[in-house]
Amino acid sequence: MFQDFTTRSAPEHGPARLEQLREAITHAGLTGFIVPRADAHQGEYVADCDARLGWLTGFTGSAGFCAVLPEVAGVFIDGRYRVQVRAEVDLAAFTPVHWPEIKLAAWLIEQLPKGGRIGFDPWLHTRREIDELRRALEGSGIELAESANLIDAIWSDRPAPPLAPARIHPPEFAGETSGEKRARLGAALTDLGAEAAVLTLPDSIAWLLNIRGADIPRNPVMQAFAVLHANGHLTLFVEGTKLSEDVRVHLGDEVTLRPISAFEAGLRSLTGPVLVDPGSAPHQVGRELQEAEVAVIWGEDPCILPKACKNAAEVAGMKAAHIRDAAALVEFLCWLDHAAPQGGLTEIDVVKALENARRGTGQLLDISFDTICGAGPNGAIVHYRVTEPTNRPVNAGELLLIDSGAQYPDGTTDITRTLAIGQPPEGAAEAFTRVLQGMIALSRARFPKGLAGRDLDALARSALWAAGYDYDHGTGHGVGAALCVHEGPARISRISDVPLAPGMILSNEPGYYREGHWGIRIENLILVETAPKLGDGRDHLAFATLTWVPIDRRLILVERLSATERDWLDTYHAGVFARIGPLVSAPARDWLKAACQPL
Structure with a gap:
């Protein structure tokens, strides 16, 4: 299998490793040390030899850092990981800190009112990051000091660097x-x-x-x-x-x-x-x-x-990869719809079945990230990764959130579908419908050239905001062409000021999460294209959808959708059946036809 379901880190060792690090900090003449998630290449995902944050704290998320001081060790995490971090770290040793709401500089000043020397490895932080931190610490008496990497000094069984062939x-x-x-x-x-x-x-x-x-x-x-x-x-x-x-x-x-x-x-x-x-x-x-x-x-x-601005060959490859991937997803969803009601399935069973469906294409190189498969309350953990200890049954009366993707020779995919297993739980259909409205609004967006992701982010949230809901992650990230599933510089996010341009491929993934109960996210990939001239002829852009997999109609409150929204979804499902129906088995085609019926 591509995905490893074992727990890689060992949170129970956190306090002992933390004590070792504190001894090394003192020996180096420092007051504290910053342990980032990033490696020297500033990648979101790191090789085992560079997983310093996970080794120290047990936290396995793809973003965050730890600031270790004599009396407190803060693990800084954003909204995607606030549930996950509490499950992974020893809370007697590490203190979760809500970041970026709480800035590192402000936290350091509060924790070290008399000043101190904070060490950092200059190979693991960018110049911008360090310059901003230094400016924020001016006048505090706190000094930033370049240092050898103190984690590496105490990590006795650190894995060797990767040497995979190109x-x-x-x-x-x-x-x-x-x-x-x-x-x-x-x-x-x-x-x-x-x-x-x-x-x-x-x-x-x-x-x-x-x-x-x-x-x-x-x-x-x-x-x-x-x-x-x-x-x-x-x-x-x-x-x-x-x-x-x-x-x-x-x-x-x-x-x-x-x-x-x-x-x-x-x-x-x-x-x-x-x-x-x-x-x-x-x-x-x-x-x-x-x-x-x-x-x-x-x-x-x-x-x-x-x-980021894909050329015609890269766009063609991405489109072909998405069609191939959609056919595998439809075979999988057909299987799941028949298997889940019989009982006995677990999250790991679902992940294995999905990977097998993609492997059946004969062109799967790897998955594009560890599959997020959250049943019931696990779906509320935004970047949940199932392991043997956390593996949960897929129960009737719950939601199942599956966020997955694949690496093919010609393209990279990323798709999320939230599914009803039997009768949906209370409140789920209303929230799902509002998430769907946001996804449709962004899919249909037509906007002046020069606008950035921050200008469009609210479109995906408006229906949720109207009910007092929101989600604590960006609405979309860039995606590489047969490259990394998370790619800069453009995003659909409140903080992204990068103008969108033709050829960019982004995710469109609003969501809503009810901690302890369920999570909802719907994700398609969208391509930025030049829009036809209208009105006074100004330059506008629009999105073309790349993902062609049905959305669970059992979770939609049809009466809540406008005529325009219903038309969009019916047209989308008609496109799914036309493109994918001829590529799947007879049982999957029958399932797909029912799943794509007009509202």
């Missing part, structure tokens, strides 16, 4: 050669007055070189660093054992290979202005350049926006 991403899926990309981006560097750019994000390097890897679970990337020169040449810092002869030939003569251990020396050898992204590059990158007296231009990773 593979070529075919040109028919990439739509542009690596040389063409490098030449285009190199010309943009010249326009900025830069002679080179430092690349530290593995998905940027994978996209730029048209290669994929397997160093990070669920994310087809290779851990590496790179320097792109304005003439299109690139220096790739990577462990050579990851590159087969075929991959080396694919990279060509304009890519120079050096070991990853040579990265610091490579930075110091650069001349002329160098572009560095303060929001993604490790703080240490800027320090190395500045100490070598290399001029730095602080700006965005040059791959970020081109990677």
Whole structure:
């Protein structure tokens, strides 16, 4: 199986490890130490050797950090993880802190009114992060101090770094050669007055070189660093054992290979202005350049926006992957609808059946993230990951929330469906209908060019707000093309100011969660497209739906939907049946026909 259901961390060891860390903090002449989730590549998902936050605290979420002080250790988590963190960490040793409502600087000032020295590993924090924290601590008497990594010093059985082999991403899926990309981006560097750019994000390097890897679970990337020169040449810092002869030939003569251990020396050898992204590059990158007296231009990773705006080949690959994935989902949902009423199913049974359905396509490379399959109250844990100890039966009279995705050679998928198992629990249909209204509103949105995700986020929440409801996560994230399921820079979120542009692919996933009872989320992926001219001819954008899987009509209060909303859903379901019906087995086709009947 792709998904591991064991509990990877050991929360019961938290206090002992915390005491070891506090001893190391004191020995280093510090008052505290910050333990982030991120690795040196600032990835959301990390290799086992970089799972420092989980090793220390037991918290397995994909975002957060811990600030360890002499008397308190705060685990900072956002709204997605406030239920999960209390189940995973030892609350006698660690204190959950609601972040970003409570900022780290304010918390430190409250906990250390007489000041102190807080250590951090400059390879695990960005320059922007550290600069903002320093500004917020001005006048507090609290000093930020660069430090060796104190977790690594006490983690005696730390796993070795990953050495998975890289593979070529075919040109028919990439739509542009690596040389063409490098030449285009190199010309943009010249326009900025830069002679080179430092690349530290593995998905940027994978996209730029048209290669994929397997160093990070669920994310087809290779851990590496790179320097792109304005003439299109690139220096790739990577462990050579990851590159087969075929991959080396694919990279060509304009890519120079050096070991990853040579990265610091490579930075110091650069001349002329160098572009560095303060929001993604490790703080240490800027320090190395500045100490070598290399001029730095602080700006965005040059791959970020081109990677987010998919070309025609990438869009075609994503569409094909979603059709294939939808057929697998329909076979699975047909099975589930027949199996669940008979009883005996657990969350793990459901996850295995879904992975098997996707494997049946013959093209599944991996799942795109650990499947979220929450029955009943587990559905209220936004990023719940089932393990053997938490595995729960799928009971009649409850909801089942399944958020899953797949990695195929041509595309990446991400879909959430909330299903009624028998008679829905009280209040679930009303909440589901309001979530559906929000999803439809965003799907139908037509908006002026130049607007960002923050300008559209309220569309998905309005029906919930009208009833006094809301959800504590963003409405949508960017998705890579046969790359990472979470991709920047654009999001549908109150805090995203990145203008949406044609070719961007985002999730549309409003939700509502009643802790201790159930969770609801409905998610499709949507593609930003240029909208036809209307009115006075201004430039507008709109969304095209990529996901084609039925939405559970048993949870819809039809009378609450407007005529426009009903028409949208009927049209959507007609499109599902037309596209997916011919691709599935006869029993699944019969099930799908019933599931797609007009309201």
